[in-house]
Amino acid sequence: MAGSTGWTEPATAGYDAAGDAWGRGGGQTPSEFLENPSQSSRLTAPFRKHVRPKKQHEIRRLGELVKKLSDLTGCTQVVDVGSGQGHLSRFMSLGLGLMVKSIEGDQRLVERAQHLDQQLLQALEKEEKKNPQVVQRGPRHSPHHVVQWVDPTAPCEELLLPLENAQQGGIRLLLTGLHACGDLSVALLRHFCCCPEVVALASVGCCYMKLSDPGGYPLSQWVAGLPGYELPYRLREGACHAxxxxxxxxxxxxxxxxxxxxxxxxxxxxxxxxxxxxxxxxxxxxxxxxxxxxxxxxxxxxxxxxxxxxxxxxxxxxxxxxxxxxxxxxxxxxxLLAPLVETLILLDRLLYLQEQGFHAELLPIFSPELSPRNLVLIATKMPLGQAFSALETEDG
Structure with a gap:
């Protein structure tokens, strides 16, 4: 696993409270926070509002990766599953110009996301009036929020519905989830595999103790064939600590x-x-x-x-x-067993995709001291070759 991806031993956490260690003097501070530990220098002020440093780092890195992957695979629409308050969706849509549908099961979070969308639009408009020389990176589309539970065991038609202003013709979807909890990460993998319209995946998992047993692990035939492959609740819960x-x-x-x-x-x-x-x-x-x-x-x-x-x-x-x-x-x-357990779970997901003929790789995109759930599972239905490794590099 090390080598082609530059992947080091995965960091472990799962709880947001554990992810702020760097701010208390632990680990290496990401370069974007050297000037101000609470504000990413790589995000403009409107995108930092109401967003903690950890989340600022995550939405920027994953958003930029999704943008690259979307361009490489010709996707017409990104679907952010388990979108919460919509921080990632807002950055991808209003910051990077992607067409984004965000799906969240909690009505209150969706209403909060819509409120924050309006605040961000107003802030961006004010910023453009103050600095008309600033060139916008692309067309501006607000994310389209949907209240919907995604069943890991059943197709979710809402995922495949094109947005009203989507391009005419064949729809090509990219599914993503930032720390999608438990079975929600498994649902992303299953929808990627079974839906022809879904051509790319960028998934960061979390909360392994909430995986269904059986059903959530193992997914691959290879891991299922290992003697003693079982992971009891205590081990999966331990893998979610930093x-x-x-x-x-x-x-x-x-x-x-x-x-x-x-x-x-x-x-x-x-x-x-x-x-x-x-x-x-x-x-x-x-x-x-x-x-x-x-x-x-x-x-x-x-x-x-x-x-x-x-x-x-x-x-x-x-x-x-x-x-x-x-x-x-x-x-x-x-x-001490946490990295081993997390590695086994993530390798199982990677092998599950590869066994079905898809192209998949694990990339470390977050600073592990800041965001210990730092590995993203990338998958496509077309070969990308060396372009996979380039996805994790920083934009200029």
Whole structure:
């Protein structure tokens, strides 16, 4: 895998909170943030508004890659699946001149995206009036937002519907998804394979623990033939943590590491109180390490809908807290497997596409210290040769 792509060992994360390590002194700061750590020098001010530095970096790099891939494959329309508030769609459409349809299942996010579209259009108009000498890169089209859930197991006709102002003739689609969660990344791959209208793919996956089992992994015949190919939930969840960010936390040895021990104790209390409640999503508790362990457990119980005032075995909780260094050591050892697990999942997706005769490659396009889910899976139905490797290079 290394060599032709220049790919190094993939960084791991999945949670946006883990992606800001560079801003706290960890890793290498991307050159676009050397002048100002919160504003990319490669994006104009209107495209930075309401967008965090991590997302600024991601939408610029993926957007520019999609533009190159679209030009190479003659695509007439880009479909951004799981588009959220539309930051990537806006940059591709209003910044790069692409025809973009963005599909998002949450009505509230779509309404927010449409509101931000209008704000950006107004800002661009003001900027053009102030600087009429600025030459626009191409035609300006607002993204077309659609509220739609994409089923990984069934064709989504909405993907294939051309926009009203799309070019006449055959439609050629490029599917993309920026950190498409769980099965949504798998859905992109399946639609690419089964829909003749889809000629290119640029997918950045995330949240591997949410993959359906079976169905989301393995996809390729090669990986399915490996002995012991199974990846239980714990391994897939571990692959969604940031190795670089956690290494920095270990070096600092701050009190925040205590949270691992607290969370483990909370899990035990939850299982005793409600055995059928497995893997509950516990919303983050601010400054958890400053709380007493029993206070943390009470807040955690409330977050999963259990009685926070139920009797607690304080002696047991304190005994757990005394083991916090061992919990950190265990978590650290488990995290060392994260790059291996992520590599296996991404290789499985790459091989799945190649087994069906498509051209595919994994490219590192994000700074791993800033955006640890940094590999994009590129696929086309026509050979591109060396053009694949050129996709990851920076624009001038």
């Amino acid at each position: 190795l670089e960010e956690y290494a920095e936390r270990l070096q600092k040895a701050g009190p925040g590491l205590r949270t691992h021990c607290y969370r483990a104790a909370l899990e035990k209390v939850i299982r005793c109180a409600c055995p059928q409640l497995r893997r509950p999503g516990v919303q983050g508790i601010p400054r958890a390490h400053e709380l007493k362990i029993e206070e943390y457990v009470q807040r955690g119980l409330q977050r999963v809908g259990l009685d926070p005032q139920q009797p607690l075995n304080l002696a047991d909780l304190w005994a757990h807290q005394a083991q916090e260094n061992r919990v950190v050591a265990f978590f650290s050892l488990a995290l």
